[in-house]
Each structure stands twice: as structure tokens, then as C-alpha cells.
Amino acid sequence: MQIDISQYRFSELVDVPSFTRMLESFFLATGIPNGVVDVDGELLSMSAGLNACTQFHRVQPEAAERCRQSNLTIMHDLRAGCVAGGLCRNGLMDYATPVVIEGRQLATLFLGQVLHTPPDMAFFRQQAAELGWDESAYLASIAAIPVVDKERLQKLMAVMVEMAHMLATSGLARLRQNVLEHKLGEQSERRIQLEDILESSPVAIGWSDGGARIEYVNQQFTRLFGYTLADLPDLKAWYRQAYPDERYRETVVQPWVQALALARQTGVQPPELETDIICKNGDVRRIVVRPAWVARRQLVSFTDITERWQSEQRERAHDAMLEMVARGAALGNILNGIVQQIETEDTTARCSVLLLSEDGKHLLTGAAPSLPAFYNEAIHGIEIGVGVGSCGTAAYLGQRVIVEDIHLHDYWKPYLSLAQQAGLRACWSEPILSSRGVVLGTFAIYHAEPKAPQLQDLERIAFASNLAAIAIENRRTQEELERRAYLDYLTGLANRRYFFEQAEKELDRVRRYGGVLSVLMLDIDRFKLVNDTYGHKVGDLVLQKLAEVCLASLRDIDIIGRIGGEEFAILLPQTASEQALQAAERLRVAIAGAEIPQQSGLPLHFTASFGATVLVDKDASMDILLSQADQALYQAKAQGRNRVCLYRAQ
Structure with missing residues (x-):
């Protein structure tokens, strides 16, 4: 049944309030403002805006005119029927793309107020001065602008346009169905005329007689479900095949059938049923x-x-994952949630997430709730490489690996017995990639029978791996921030605050239970000369080498921290003065023997001076001990450097 699409507006095909909520959800998830305008220029839906535009660009006349000119340019470019966009004179990127249904543009989707690269604050600072804005407030609003590379923005826009297209097409299909049903009610019961109409319908349709015998299914029905009329003699046969779960038939389908009968008796509109139907394949x-x-x-x-x-469902899963991330949920729980989402979409699948180890050479189990425990234990810690199953190969190559039949594939020969024990016959593995393209792990979908993936399967595994990548990267970012709160960013040693925190705990232990401890201070000799001569990059290498030498020489119970530029402090628990001097001397010799390779071919050597002190007064604070060690260090410098001196009270 044909319908002239020109008779309808976008707002007649799509539930605008629901679509508005979807756009707002997109804004909350990405930070990218958006909106939809129909072909007559009427604003149908718009998300919230960003402060840079709502509080500055749109309220200042000159800036507002720049926005208007940008919009005019984009609308002019849209006449070509493709994506239009560009840089507004206010410094932000705006894009628009038409929403086309059956060859006719019904609306325009706008995405804007973004940046493709980190903001040039000098440009925006000058703009604030020119237009009389408060600089700090304006720059803060610019810093909140989302930075999205052009390729990713285009992909996001394509997703939104596809969603709008899908909703509008669905609405058009409903209209066509309504027209069709109305038409059928007016038609006579001549079978040939009815079948002619139904065979050309884009909607799957079937009918049964009063005795529940199925008389007809159209071509779209067979294309959609795979069943022909010969497969379905009556409604009972249809219910058994479409809904093989007997409990589901009893609790859902049968009550619905009873409601249909009651609706016919009372003359009311029969109820719809939203359900999963199992196809013939x-x-x-x-x-x-x-x-x-x-x-x-x-x-x-x-x-x-x-x-x-x-x-x-995926949007809900995405939101649930972000909520779990915001709550600080354990990574394993988040990954389990992603796995369960995919297993809900495909009830024949069993999924796993494997995480790449810190050395980048092994895979560790992240989430695999539906796989046997013995299988997870067997592959935990497996080394990646070509031929190491689907996941080991995918992680090594950074590429998707599809194994349709494990029994016949070379990658699985070493693990065939294990797969047979676990009841696995197919395995598709997708590398989990970071935003920079670095392999973080793999997402795998297993099946109990040989199976080749369909398009929806590939979309499903790509969605899952992207979701897992967000969760893993976020957790690693949190861990790095926590690490930086305690460790020196350059050397990896305890920073000043964390060193004092650990040292005070050791001091409290000695005060409470007794014992001895010593403190060392060391300073790189002539470090300024190293920086001036070789540059700060080489100076950083010297600091890192010193930290490496110290960590290799010290005990696990010793506490070392970087407390200044080239100054380091070491607390030696259970160490008297003689032992402290010996430890300092070992460090001094090891540091003097260290080398920093140079392009000239001659390695750079450096030395350090040490000051040592021993806890005598149990009430002495860490500041006092460091002051004593620093005085001894000054003495070592005065005596010619590259030596160890012990603090002696005057």
C-alpha cells in the first residue's frame, strides 16, 4: 500500500517528546548539544546548550551575529543534501545533516558547539577581551566544550540520523499498516484481491480462519521468520515454534490469546503483544x-x-555501565554486566572478557560468568600469539578473529580437548582497543555449535568491546590518578607527602615498641650543571636512573621518596648508624657506577652526596631527623662531594 511521503511531516511520524528525551540522553552521554528542525524551519526538539553559547555567544550582539552567519552558511550547504559543517567565527564547530525518508528530506539534525582539538586559549582569551567578557568565566566555559575528533563526530551524527530515520520509517510503516487494515475492512472477502494486497506489503502478515487454521502468510512473513505456510498448519503449531519455551507460552501467550477472544466478544480493540519470536533458523x-x-x-x-x-537495551546497558563507573563499582562487576547484556540479546551465546596483563604478553580473565570454571582457570594467564586460540591471536594482531568451527581451525589445535570439555564449537573474538588504538584485552562470543556470524552479531561484538574499552580505560585512569597522588610522576618513588606519611608511621612504631632507625638524605652532585650542559631531558634520565639504582639496592622495608628537585630521603627501619653508613656507601658506589647513554657515544656518569642520622631522641619528629641528615649532607658537599657523612650533635 503506497503512501505519499510528502503528505506527512516528521512530527507526524515520530513521537517528538520521546525523540527529545533521546536527544537529551545523547547530550548527557556525550556533552554534545543537538537539535532537530523540520523542513519548514520549525524547531522540533533541542537538547540543553553549553555555557559558552547560552551565557556568552548568544547574548552578545556581535557574537550572536557570528552564530547567525554560521547557521546561514550551514543551511546553504545543506541544499546539496549531505552533511554540512564548519568553524563558526566564535571558534566552535557546528554540523548539520538532513534526515531523508524515501528520498524526501523531512528534517535536519544539528550537532554543534564542539572542538576537534584542545582549545586555543590564546584565541579565546583575545575574543573575551574584544567582546568585553569576564576572561576567567569565559575560559572556564570554553574548557567545558567537548573535544571530539571529526571522524568520531561524524560517526555519532550517523548514529543519530540512523535512529531518526528508523523511528520515522517505523512511524511510516504504522501509517501504512493502518491504511492497509482500513482498506482490508472495506474490501470484499475475495481471496485473490486480498492476497494481492498483502503480498506487496512491507509488513509481515498472516491470517487464520475461525477454527484457528492458518490459511495464509505473505512473503514478508516468510522473509522475516523463515516459516512457510506448510510449516504452520494451525495456531498451536505456530505458538510451539515461535515460542518454544512452554512456561512462556503458559504465562504470556495463553493469557494474551484469551484477551483476544474477550476483545472480539466485547467489540473492543484487541491487545498488542511485544515479544521475542524464534525464527526457523x-x-x-x-x-x-x-x-x-x-x-x-x-x-x-x-x-x-x-x-x-x-x-x-544497549543504551540502557551503556547508561548502567556509566552509572556503575560513577559509583566506583569494581571493574569485574561492570564487565560482568556487559557480558550479561550480550548474552541476553543472544541467548545461545556465552561470552568472556579477557584483560591484557601489564607486560602486554598474557591474557587474564576479566569476566566470563557463563563459561565453566575449569575453562577460565586453564586460559587465565595464557600468552598471546598467532595460533593461541581466537583471543590470543586477536590480542596479538589487534584484529577481529572469527573461528566458525573450533574442531577444524588451526588456531584451536592446541586447545581442542579443552574446548570439547567446555562444549564450545565456535569462537569470535574482538580486540578491546583504547581510544588510542592500544589493545586492552578481548571480548569473545562462544557458541555450542559451529556458527558463522551475521551482521547483527558483528555489530553486537563491536558494541560490547567498545563498552568494555570505556570501562577499562576509565578504571585505569582512576588508578593512575590515585597513583599520582602518592608517587612522584618522574621517578615512581613516593612523593614528599606520601614519604612523610609512611615515615611517620614507622616513627610511631619505634616510639611504641622500641628499636632503632636511621635516615639518609642524598643529593645529586652538580645537578644544575647536568641540566645546563645536557638539557632537562637528560636531567630527567639522571633522576630516573638514580631511583632505579636505589630501588635495586634497598630492602623491601626501606622507605625512599623524592622530597625535592634532586633531593631524596631514605628511612632505614631497624638500622643503626654503622649499618646506615654501610647502606649509604653501597648506594654511593652503585650511583657512581651508573651510566646514562649519550648520542656522542660517551656515557654520562654522575655522583651523589649522602648525609646520615640515627634516631636518638624518641620524641624527635621526622622534620628534625631530615634536618640532621641535611646538615650531614651539607658537610659531605663541603668536603668535596661524592661521599657519606654522619650527623654528629654539636
Whole structure:
């Protein structure tokens, strides 16, 4: 049944309030403002804006005019029917793309107020001065602008346009279905005329007679589900095949059938049913079943909403994952949630997340709730490489690996017995990549039978790996921030605050239980000369080498920290003065023997001077001990450097 698309507006095909909520969710998830305008220029939906535009660009006349000119340019470029965009004179990127349904533009999607690269604060500082804005407030609003590279922005825009297209197309299909049902009600019961109409319908349709015998299914029904009329003699046979779970038939399908009968008796609109239907090939489709009565026949249409439903489910999974991240949930729990989402979409799948170890050579189990424990234990810590199953190969190559039949693939020969024990026959593995393209791990989908992935399977595994990448990167960022709060960024040693925190704990232990301890201070000799002669990059290498030498020489119980530029402090628990001097001397010799390779071929050598002190007064603070060690260090410098001196009270 043909409908002239020009008779309808975008707002007639799409539930605008629901679409507005979707745009707002997109803004909350990405920080990118957006909106939709129909072909007549009417604003249908718009998310919240950013402070840079709402508080500055749109309220100052000159800046507002720049925005208007940018919009005019974009609208002019849109006449070509493709994505338009560019840099506004206010310094932000704006984009727009048409929403085209069956060859006709019904709306325009705008995404804007973004940057492709970190902001040039000098430009925006000058702009603030020119337009009389408060500099600090304006620069703060600019810093909040999302930075999204052009390729990713175009992908996000494509997703939003596809969603709008899908919703509008679904609405158009509903209109066509309504027109079709109305038309059928007016038609006579001549079978040939009815079948001619239904065979050309884009909606899957079937009908049964009053005795529940299925008389007809159209071509779209067979294309969608795989069943022919010969497969379905009556409604009971259809229910058994479409809903193989007996409990589901009893608790969901049967009450719905009873409600249909009651609706016919009372003359009310029969209820719809949104449900999963099992296709002939085993695929699962999310369907809205809409029944209607035409004379003595029950006419049923089946609208496939699988893509929309999966998109909604994935959006919920994405939001749930972000919420778990915000709550600081354990990474394993987040990854388990992602795995369970994919296993819900495909009930025949069993999934796993493997994480790449810190050395980048082994895979560690991150989440695999549906795989046998013995299998997870066997592959935990496995070394990556070509031929190491699907996941080991995918992690090594950084590429997707599809194994349709484990029994026949070379990659699985060393692990065939293990896979057979676990009941696994197919394994598709997707590398989990960071935002910089670095392998973080793998996401795998297993099946109990040989199976080649369909397009929706590849989309599913890509979605899962991207979601896992966000969770893993976020957790690593949190761990790095926590590490930086305690450790010196350059040397990896305890920073001044953390050194004092650990040292005070050791002092308290000695005061409470008794014992001895010593403190060393060391300073790199003529470090300024090293920086002036070789540059700060080489100076950093010297600091790192010194830290490396110290860590290799000290005991596990010793506490070392970088407390100044080239100054380091070491607390030696359970160490008297003689032992402290011996430890300092060992360090001094080791440092003097260290080398920093140079392009000239001659390695750079450096030395350090040491001051040592021993805790005598149990009430002495860490500041006092460091002051004593520093005085001894000054004495070592005065005596010619590259030596160890012990503090002696005057």
C-alpha cells in the first residue's frame, strides 16, 4: 500500500517528546548539544546548550551575529543534501545533516558547539577581551566544550540520523499498516484481491480462519521468520515454534490469546503483544504483534522492532555501565554486566572478557560468568600469539578473529580437548582497543555449535568491546590518578607527602615498641650543571636512573621518596648508624657506577652526596631527623662531594 511521503511531516511520524528525551540522553552521554528542525524551519526538539553559547555567544550582539552567519552558511550547504559543517567565527564547530525518508528530506539534525582539538586559549582569551567578557568565566566555559575528533563526530551524527530515520520509517510503516487494515475492512472477502494486497506489503502478515487454521502468510512473513505456510498448519503449531519455551507460552501467550477472544466478544480493540519470536533458523526477533478481525478471519501483522529494541537495551546497558563507573563499582562487576547484556540479546551465546596483563604478553580473565570454571582457570594467564586460540591471536594482531568451527581451525589445535570439555564449537573474538588504538584485552562470543556470524552479531561484538574499552580505560585512569597522588610522576618513588606519611608511621612504631632507625638524605652532585650542559631531558634520565639504582639496592622495608628537585630521603627501619653508613656507601658506589647513554657515544656518569642520622631522641619528629641528615649532607658537599657523612650533635 503506497503512501505519499510528502503528505506527512516528521512530527507526524515520530513521537517528538520521546525523540527529545533521546536527544537529551545523547547530550548527557556525550556533552554534545543537538537539535532537530523540520523542513519548514520549525524547531522540533533541542537538547540543553553549553555555557559558552547560552551565557556568552548568544547574548552578545556581535557574537550572536557570528552564530547567525554560521547557521546561514550551514543551511546553504545543506541544499546539496549531505552533511554540512564548519568553524563558526566564535571558534566552535557546528554540523548539520538532513534526515531523508524515501528520498524526501523531512528534517535536519544539528550537532554543534564542539572542538576537534584542545582549545586555543590564546584565541579565546583575545575574543573575551574584544567582546568585553569576564576572561576567567569565559575560559572556564570554553574548557567545558567537548573535544571530539571529526571522524568520531561524524560517526555519532550517523548514529543519530540512523535512529531518526528508523523511528520515522517505523512511524511510516504504522501509517501504512493502518491504511492497509482500513482498506482490508472495506474490501470484499475475495481471496485473490486480498492476497494481492498483502503480498506487496512491507509488513509481515498472516491470517487464520475461525477454527484457528492458518490459511495464509505473505512473503514478508516468510522473509522475516523463515516459516512457510506448510510449516504452520494451525495456531498451536505456530505458538510451539515461535515460542518454544512452554512456561512462556503458559504465562504470556495463553493469557494474551484469551484477551483476544474477550476483545472480539466485547467489540473492543484487541491487545498488542511485544515479544521475542524464534525464527526457523534459530534467530531471535523482537516483534510487535497486532491482531485485527476482518469478517470471520483473524488478521495479524508482525512489526520487526529488533534494531530499535536492541538499541534501547544497549543504551540502557551503556547508561548502567556509566552509572556503575560513577559509583566506583569494581571493574569485574561492570564487565560482568556487559557480558550479561550480550548474552541476553543472544541467548545461545556465552561470552568472556579477557584483560591484557601489564607486560602486554598474557591474557587474564576479566569476566566470563557463563563459561565453566575449569575453562577460565586453564586460559587465565595464557600468552598471546598467532595460533593461541581466537583471543590470543586477536590480542596479538589487534584484529577481529572469527573461528566458525573450533574442531577444524588451526588456531584451536592446541586447545581442542579443552574446548570439547567446555562444549564450545565456535569462537569470535574482538580486540578491546583504547581510544588510542592500544589493545586492552578481548571480548569473545562462544557458541555450542559451529556458527558463522551475521551482521547483527558483528555489530553486537563491536558494541560490547567498545563498552568494555570505556570501562577499562576509565578504571585505569582512576588508578593512575590515585597513583599520582602518592608517587612522584618522574621517578615512581613516593612523593614528599606520601614519604612523610609512611615515615611517620614507622616513627610511631619505634616510639611504641622500641628499636632503632636511621635516615639518609642524598643529593645529586652538580645537578644544575647536568641540566645546563645536557638539557632537562637528560636531567630527567639522571633522576630516573638514580631511583632505579636505589630501588635495586634497598630492602623491601626501606622507605625512599623524592622530597625535592634532586633531593631524596631514605628511612632505614631497624638500622643503626654503622649499618646506615654501610647502606649509604653501597648506594654511593652503585650511583657512581651508573651510566646514562649519550648520542656522542660517551656515557654520562654522575655522583651523589649522602648525609646520615640515627634516631636518638624518641620524641624527635621526622622534620628534625631530615634536618640532621641535611646538615650531614651539607658537610659531605663541603668536603668535596661524592661521599657519606654522619650527623654528629654539636
